[in-house]
Amino acid sequence: MSTWCLIQNLFLQFRERDELVRIFRFWVQSCTPEGSGSVSITRAWDARVRQHLGTRYDARRGCFDWDLAMKLHHRGGGVISRQQYLAWRETGLAFQMREGIYQTTNTTLLSTRILTHRGDKVAVPGYWGDIVSSPYLCFGVETPDQSLLQTKNGVHVKTAQEVSLANVQALVQSLSSRGRQEAEETLAHTSTPGLLLPSRVSVTFLPLDSLSRLPDQKFFSHFFHCVYLSASLAHLLGSPLQRICAPGAVLLVELARFLLDLSADQERGFKETVVGGAKAAGFDPWTPSDPDPAHAIFTLTPDP
Structure with a gap:
């Protein structure tokens, strides 16, 4: 392998x-x-x-x-x-x-x-x-395995730590098998027992001002099919995104739902700012059948 x-x-x-x-x-x-x-x-x-x-x-x-x-x-x-x-x-x-x-x-x-x-x-x-919202929000509050979210007498049977462990294990196994059910076979071929080695994976370090510089690189012209921006980077919404995203690309922006120090009015104002910035960058809002209140989703409309 x-x-x-x-x-x-x-x-x-x-x-x-x-x-x-x-x-x-x-x-x-x-x-x-x-x-x-x-x-x-x-x-x-x-x-x-x-x-x-x-x-x-x-x-x-x-x-x-x-x-x-x-x-x-x-x-x-x-x-x-x-x-x-x-x-x-x-x-x-x-x-x-x-x-x-x-x-x-x-x-x-x-x-x-x-x-x-x-x-x-x-x-x-x-x-x-x-120091406020907690790391449990990353992998510990949602899961496709509904048995981990069961409650008895109004109290959750499992904790966010257990949900996080199950989600991270599933994620690593999926990464190792590249989306196929081959995690056990991968484990059998690794030199270190219990170590999952992702194959054909590359990690590219980008400079801090990469978003403004990437459009100048021909390689990244209409290159990305999916872009994720955290709430702290929502201010980067702008025209450079349109130049590096492929037609029909999906843009996900984290909203301020879990920024606990913000008021309800500030949370709504943040969402309005995100929607306005995405539209100005050429993205159209997309509302799935089961919307996620913690994220705003947009798609880049292909040029006619």
């Missing part, structure tokens, strides 16, 4: 390649005994929580419970259990797959942010990701 995974960085500038190398080295050094104390994820997480809650920090458990019961559960995250969500909001530990002490930092979650200190700009390493 031939297997290859190609990582390309041909479109990166030298300073961007150097930054990638610096990040990878930072991750490696943080795993060594000498560098394990350079960044304390516990202190970094607590500092973020204190900054976010302000004077409400001493009543943080009540704030966490309110966000879950009055926001997440009402927006489609009912399978997220109270115990797991509160533990994640308190410590940053979301998935506990075994009984034991989780004391090794996941350094891939650490990054550097430029902050202003006494008039000078300094690079501060730490955790700068989500």
